[in-house]
Amino acid sequence: METITSAKNEQLKHLSKLLSQAKARRLHKQTVLEGVHLLQAYLQAGGMPIRVYIPEHKRQTPEISALLAKLSENQQIPVASGILAKISGLTDAEEILTLIDIPTAPPLPEHGDCVVLDRVQDPGNVGTVMRSTAAAGIKQLILSNDCADAWSPKVLRAGMGAHFLLTICERVDLSAWCPSYQNPIWATALSQHNEHHLYDMTLTEPAAWVFGNEGSGIRPDILDKVDGCVRIPMAGQTESLNVAMAATVCLFEQLRQRLP
Amino acid sequence: METITSAKNEQLKHLSKLLSQAKARRLHKQTVLEGVHLLQAYLQAGGMPIRVYIPEHKRQTPEISALLAKLSENQQIPVASGILAKISGLTDAEEILTLIDIPTAPPLPEHGDCVVLDRVQDPGNVGTVMRSTAAAGIKQLILSNDCADAWSPKVLRAGMGAHFLLTICERVDLSAWCPSYQNPIWATALSQHNEHHLYDMTLTEPAAWVFGNEGSGIRPDILDKVDGCVRIPMAGQTESLNVAMAATVCLFEQLRQRLP
Numbered sequence: 001m002e003t004i005t006s007a008k009n010e011q012l013k014h015l016s017k018l019l020s021q022a023k024a025r026r027l028h029k030q031t032v033l034e035g036v037h038l039l040q041a042y043l044q045a046g047g048m049p050i051r052v053y054i055p056e057h058k059r060q061t062p063e064i065s066a067l068l069a070k071l072s073e074n075q076q077i078p079v080a081s082g083i084l085a086k087i088s089g090l091t092d093a094e095e096i097l098t099l100i101d102i103p104t105a106p107p108l109p110e111h112g113d114c115v116v117l118d119r120v121q122d123p124g125n126v127g128t129v130m131r132s133t134a135a136a137g138i139k140q141l142i143l144s145n146d147c148a149d150a151w152s153p154k155v156l157r158a159g160m161g162a163h164f165l166l167t168i169c170e171r172v173d174l175s176a177w178c179p180s181y182q183n184p185i186w187a188t189a190l191s192q193h194n195e196h197h198l199y200d201m202t203l204t205e206p207a208a209w210v211f212g213n214e215g216s217g218i219r220p221d222i223l224d225k226v227d228g229c230v231r232i233p234m235a236g237q238t239e240s241l242n243v244a245m246a247a248t249v250c251l252f253e254q255l256r257q258r259l260p
Numbered sequence: 261m262e263t264i265t266s267a268k269n270e271q272l273k274h275l276s277k278l279l280s281q282a283k284a285r286r287l288h289k290q291t292v293l294e295g296v297h298l299l300q301a302y303l304q305a306g307g308m309p310i311r312v313y314i315p316e317h318k319r320q321t322p323e324i325s326a327l328l329a330k331l332s333e334n335q336q337i338p339v340a341s342g343i344l345a346k347i348s349g350l351t352d353a354e355e356i357l358t359l360i361d362i363p364t365a366p367p368l369p370e371h372g373d374c375v376v377l378d379r380v381q382d383p384g385n386v387g388t389v390m391r392s393t394a395a396a397g398i399k400q401l402i403l404s405n406d407c408a409d410a411w412s413p414k415v416l417r418a419g420m421g422a423h424f425l426l427t428i429c430e431r432v433d434l435s436a437w438c439p440s441y442q443n444p445i446w447a448t449a450l451s452q453h454n455e456h457h458l459y460d461m462t463l464t465e466p467a468a469w470v471f472g473n474e475g476s477g478i479r480p481d482i483l484d485k486v487d488g489c490v491r492i493p494m495a496g497q498t499e500s501l502n503v504a505m506a507a508t509v510c511l512f513e514q515l516r517q518r519l520p
Contacts, residue, residue: 124384132505137495160502199516232512233519235397241508242420245392248505249512252492256459256513259493 003078016087031151033098041161111182114140119213123148127158128244134162136251178225185226203254263338276347291411293358301421371442374400379473383408387418388504394422396511438485445486463514
């Protein structure tokens with residue numbers, strides 16, 4: 001395989017577009033994993049990359065050559081040292097880019113545990129919620145319009161491989177979805193009526209958890225359709241937790257209640 | 261009060277140094293709060309700023325003029341529009357900078373609930389842990405050497421005002437502190453011996469929680485001195501939570517057990 005020596009190479013220009021443009025990711029149904037850790041998590045979850053772009057000297061390291069052993073020769077594209085760092089946010093030390101297919105979204109869940117985000121816009125928050133979701137053993141994730149793009153580099157980085165353990169439905173009309181879902185839907189929000197304290201709830205049965213936008217929370221028309229609002233008890237004068245921490249608290253309380 | 265019209269003004273140069281240099285913050289025992297939200301949280305917690313720098317047109321808005329009503333005239337320094345954005349990471353829309361004294365560190369706690377960070381380096385993580393700590397009703401925070409500087413702009417931003425609800429001891433020699441602390445010390449770490457599952461523990465008595473570096477965890481010489489290692493049960497194949505989420509899970513489990 002010929003070594004790519006210029007960032008202007010057509011393949012690298014394609015990677016660069018996928019890294020920077022949500023539109024390109026959607027059009028091609030592809031994204032790019034940056035760094036070794038995500039490639040490792042992807043392979044471990046049974047994923048098969050389209051191609052891995054990697055400097056020749058990195059292929060020799062034991063850790064990476066063990067990973068690449070799972071791939072055929074023509075899935076491995078050698079790139080001159082320093083070129084990949086030009087098109088990604090990676091430092092030289094980590095440079096390895098993996099082109100993958102974005103999995104086809106499954107049908108919207110009608111039951112079973114799931115996590116639902118309403119317009120959560122910070123990529124770090126979306127990725128962190130994904131990590132908590134996977135760690136709490138939940139497999140279904142639903143994102144509304146105006147959430148950070150799940151397959152963007154920043155969300156992938158914060159997710160630390162959680163993406164490959166979840167089924168992800170994006171750009172979902174939550175208002176239409178709510179009535180179709182058969183189990184209870186809990187929203188973390190303050191409410192005048194129908195409010196539950198998290199630690200008084202029984203969370204042993206399947207349910208959906210909705211977490212909302214960093215500033216404005218969950219939209220009222222969605223709140224109208226949920227089964228209850230959940231308040232996380234807090235000590236002291238703190239006004240709130242951020243959305244990723246709130247999700248972590250709720251999902252781990254659910255996990256705790258279900259432990260044998 | 262004369263309006264400051266240049267970023268080269270001596271006072272603004274001082275703010276700029278405090279914003280960018282840990283050394284300057286330490287030398288002057290001062291830091292700078294960026295934006296309205298932190299000023300509001302600071303005043304609400306009973307803090308008294310040295311000076312507030314603000315564009316004239318912003319002082320007229322009802323929200324801000326209510327805040328400034330608590331300050332004397334000479335604590336309010338008018339600055340021409342657009343100047344403050346030049347020395348801080350703020351957008352024009354938010355521009356307001358507050359110069360405050362960094363509180364003198366109290367003596368190291370010998371008992372009572374506290375949270376201890378060992379070389380947690382990401383400012384977002386340190387700030388988020390502070391927010392969880394305050395939300396869980398804990399008032400004492402201890403940071404080792406090589407933690408992100410608690411009073412840096414990034415940590416302040418992530419802390420969302422938690423700083424003003426905590427007593428903070430920085431650059432602490434944890435190895436020396438551990439033996440002086442009278443209540444149990446729990447470390448979130450995997451361990452061959454002396455390991456507890458979080459949800460099997462009784463957490464109603466005062467204790468210290470130690471959380472470690474993002475990559476390498478807690479140093480072995482500190483682990484040797486704690487009373488037990490705590491494992492957070494996880495479902496699925498996820499390898500770990502990030503440090504801020506792990507802290508949130510532990511501190512809220514403690515809070516849950518102590519609720520009336």
